[in-house]
Amino acid sequence: MYTFLTLVLFSFALTNTYTVVPESSSIEWIGSKVTGSHNGFISLTSGTVTMKDNKIKKSELFVDMNSITNIDINSEGSRNYLVKHLKGEDFFDVENFPSSHIAFIQFNEDSTSTSLTCDITIKGITNRVEFPVEIALENETAVAKGSVVVDRTKHNIKYKSKTFFKEIGDKFIYDEFTLNFSVFAKLDKSEQ
Numbered sequence: 001m002y003t004f005l006t007l008v009l010f011s012f013a014l015t016n017t018y019t020v021v022p023e024s025s026s027i028e029w030i031g032s033k034v035t036g037s038h039n040g041f042i043s044l045t046s047g048t049v050t051m052k053d054n055k056i057k058k059s060e061l062f063v064d065m066n067s068i069t070n071i072d073i074n075s076e077g078s079r080n081y082l083v084k085h086l087k088g089e090d091f092f093d094v095e096n097f098p099s100s101h102i103a104f105i106q107f108n109e110d111s112t113s114t115s116l117t118c119d120i121t122i123k124g125i126t127n128r129v130e131f132p133v134e135i136a137l138e139n140e141t142a143v144a145k146g147s148v149v150v151d152r153t154k155h156n157i158k159y160k161s162k163t164f165f166k167e168i169g170d171k172f173i174y175d176e177f178t179l180n181f182s183v184f185a186k187l188d189k190s191e192q
Helices: 004-012 076-087 166-171
Strands: 015-020 026-033 036-052 055-064 099-109 114-122 125-138 141-151 173-187
Touching: 036 099, 036 141, 036 173, 114 141
Parallel strands: none
Antiparallel strands: 015 036, 015 173, 026 036, 026 173, 036 055, 055 099, 099 114, 114 125, 125 141, 141 173
């Protein structure tokens, strides 16, 4: 016969799968140059997260590269020009690489912080990154929030990179850009 404690421990050991809700999630991108920065959003298309003992055990997220927007430029013409440039061959080459992929590798936790190690695939090139994350589980939902710094040159995005064009002076764009994310997922009850 199970005791109450045994049932409690058993329930915490359950593996739960959550399905990402793209319309309730957000990814903000921030790219910078010497004279300032630009920012906007990009959308998730789908994803799943598997949790056990309140820790991520497996996760895959898919990003729609065609969904890139800009929110800081007031002029519609200039805003559209930037978005078109970001989607073009100089940057993300969306026509040939319409989707990016984030795959969970490892959950890292100590007494003061939690971080994830993930493989990020952009333009068909995969690189491993580690970044801090906050995870909240409540009422059959899971929310992960954090920031990822990505070195674009590792994904063959070299446009105005001082790393590759030394003579560019102060016209360069920084190699690293930031993704601020809030990923919302709901418990998949069909897995129960």
